[in-house]
Amino acid sequence: MATIYREADANLNVLRGKTVGLIGYGSLGRPLANNLRDSGLRLLIGLPHDETRLHARADGFEPQDIESIIPRCHILMLLVPDVVLPELFVERISPHLQRGHLLVMASGYNIAFGFVEPPPFVDVGMIAPRTIGEAVRARYLDGSGYFSFIGIGQDATGSAMETLLALALAMGSLRAGAIEMSPQQEAQLDLFVQQAILPAFHHLMTTGATVLLELGFPPEAVMMDLIISGELTDYLSRASQRGLLQALRLSSLTGQYGIFSRLNRFKELKLETLMEATMDDIRSGDFSVEWSREYENGYPRLSSLLSAQEKRSLWALEQDTLERLK
Ligand SMILES: NC(=O)c1ccc[n+]([C@@H]2O[C@H](COP(=O)([O-])OP(=O)(O)OC[C@H]3O[C@@H](n4cnc5c(N)ncnc54)[C@H](OP(=O)(O)O)[C@@H]3O)[C@@H](O)[C@H]2O)c1
Numbered sequence: 600m601a602t603i604y605r606e607a608d609a610n611l612n613v614l615r616g617k618t619v620g621l622i623g624y625g626s627l628g629r630p631l632a633n634n635l636r637d638s639g640l641r642l643l644i645g646l647p648h649d650e651t652r653l654h655a656r657a658d659g660f661e662p663q664d665i666e667s668i669i670p671r672c673h674i675l676m677l678l679v680p681d682v683v684l685p686e687l688f689v690e691r692i693s694p695h696l697q698r699g700h701l702l703v704m705a706s707g708y709n710i711a712f713g714f715v716e717p718p719p720f721v722d723v724g725m726i727a728p729r730t731i732g733e734a735v736r737a738r739y740l741d742g743s744g745y746f747s748f749i750g751i752g753q754d755a756t757g758s759a760m761e762t763l764l765a766l767a768l769a770m771g772s773l774r775a776g777a778i779e780m781s782p783q784q785e786a787q788l789d790l791f792v793q794q795a796i797l798p799a800f801h802h803l804m805t806t807g808a809t810v811l812l813e814l815g816f817p818p819e820a821v822m823m824d825l826i827i828s829g830e831l832t833d834y835l836s837r838a839s840q841r842g843l844l845q846a847l848r849l850s851s852l853t854g855q856y857g858i859f860s861r862l863n864r865f866k867e868l869k870l871e872t873l874m875e876a877t878m879d880d881i882r883s884g885d886f887s888v889e890w891s892r893e894y895e896n897g898y899p900r901l902s903s904l905l906s907a908q909e910k911r912s913l914w915a916l917e918q919d920t921l922e923r924l925k
Contacts, residue, residue, distance in 0.1 A: 600780040604749060609768035613761055614640060622665055622692070627705055627728070628678035630736035631770055635660060637739070638769035647679060647687060669695040674766065682894035686716040696721050698755070700763050706789065707782025710752045712887040716736045722759035723752035726767050727789070735771070744774025748785045785812030785837045787881050794886070795877040798840040799870070805844040808913055822920040 618641045621632050628644075636642055646654050655662040656913075669675065669692065677692070684704075691825035696702075701722040707790075709715035710723065717723050726737050729746040738745045749767055767777050780788075800838055804825055811821045811925050825831075838846035845856060880886050893900055 604767065604773060604777045604779065606768060606773045607763035609773055610897035611765055613639070613765040613769055614769065616675075617641070617644060617673040617762075619674045619676065620645055621676045621678055621765070622668075622687075623647070623676075623678035624655045624660075624662065625678065625680075626732040627657070627735065628676075629654060630732045630739070631676065631705075632660065632679065633736055634739040634771045634847060635766075635769050638771070640769055641741070643671070645865060647683075647691070665691050665869065666695055669700075670697065673699070674701045674707070674762065678705055681706055681708040683716075685891075688715050693718065693831060700757060703763065703766065704752075704782075707748075707750065707752075707780075708789075708887070709907055710782040711786035712884050714891070715885070719753070720755050721753070721870075722755050722762070723872060724759055724763040724766075725750045725752060725785060726763065726770065726772065729787050739771030740773065740776070744771055744773045744776075745759075747772040747777040748780040748788075749777040750780050750782055750785060752782050755900050772819045787878065790886060791874075791878055794881070795874045803834060805911070805913060807848040812916075815862045819920045819923060822917050823924065825921060826917070827924060885893055 619635060620643045621628050621635075622642055622645045624632065624646055628651075632642060632644060635889075640685045643661070644660045645668040646652055646655065646662045647665060652662045665687075675692070677688070679687060688709075696718055697846060698720045701724060702717055703724045703726060704710065705725070706727050707725050710725070725748065727748045729748065730738070735745055745771075747767060749763060751763065756758070764773070764777075767773050808821050808825055811921075812818060834846055837849060850858070
């Protein structure tokens with residue numbers, strides 16, 4: 600069984616007298632910086648280039664060059680996109696690291712696939728929030744907290760976990776809970792959900808809409824019933840609080856009979872084989888190498904995949920319906 604850490608497992612005093620440096624002020628860096636400041640931590644913000652400096656200044660921070668903050672920080676949170684970090688790390692972070700530094704990443708990706716290799720004399724930890732940056736801030740402010748995966752990549756000082764837990768507490772995650780997990784497992788799990796669950800969901804929704812439109816149902820009704828009504832969101836929200844089976848049991852009896860009596864048809868799709876192949880691709884490192892190449896070449900395949908999606912007539916119908924139902 601995995602260990603689940605909560606507020607009582609962490610001590611904020613561990614961070615007393617320590618300075619936390621945030622490198623990156625984007626979707627996650629910005630909410631985390633604000634949470635950590637509200638928790639009373641001393642922060643320095645180091646930014647790779649000028650664009651996000653305006654956001655940091657608007658929030659009352661004084662962003663500085665990365666190189667200048669590293670020697671003045673005890674903890675460094677590396678909050679730039681995963682594909683961007685390896686080069687930044689080698690060129691601008693690693694040369695300035697000192698014994699006792701704790702490096703914290705918000706995903707296990709670079710450690711898991713060996714794209715970032717920290718020197719042996721620093722601690723390395725991961726606190727990977729399981730929600731988007733906006734919710735990280737909103738749930739800190741409303742006191743509900745948010746789930747994270749927490750794990751150690753390297754423990755040079757012998758006290759990495761204690762410091763990491765204090766940081767997770769200050770970030771506002773431990774109110775909900777942090778599940779201990781290695782960076783390797785976190786990266787594999789995250790990529791699996793992105794590559795084996797979400798594409799299937801996307802395919803189900805778009806195929807369902809196409810079939811219904813071809814059968815002559817009005818576009819507004821189809822788009823509203825599938826997505827816009829929020830019925831599915833309510834269902835998933837119930838599932839996140841009570842579990843999937845209990846959420847299903849809240850459907851009408853007709854609904855429950857329809858779901859369970861037709862479930863076997865979907866088993867014929869052999870999804871297990873597809874999912875195992877997806878995980879093999881992730882674990883072998885093939886996906887991460889492919890993604891690094893894609894980044895280095897300026898995202899040619901991603902651009903063409905996105906433009907092919909954008910050309911689908913379904914999205915115009917979706918936008919029209921959203922407009923009409925405003
Ligand atoms: N976003 C989330 O909700 C979320 C949730 C959980 C975990 N994470 C993890 O958090 C980490 C940060 O992700 P993020 O979504 O916050 O990233 P992001 O918003 O895309 O970017 C964060 C920072 O990186 C800088 N940056 C972007 N591209 C750059 C480049 N090519 N060279 C130099 N700097 C660059 C940005 O500066 P500019 O804006 O000035 O370019 C910004 O300061 C990742 O490890 C991610 O997996 C994110």
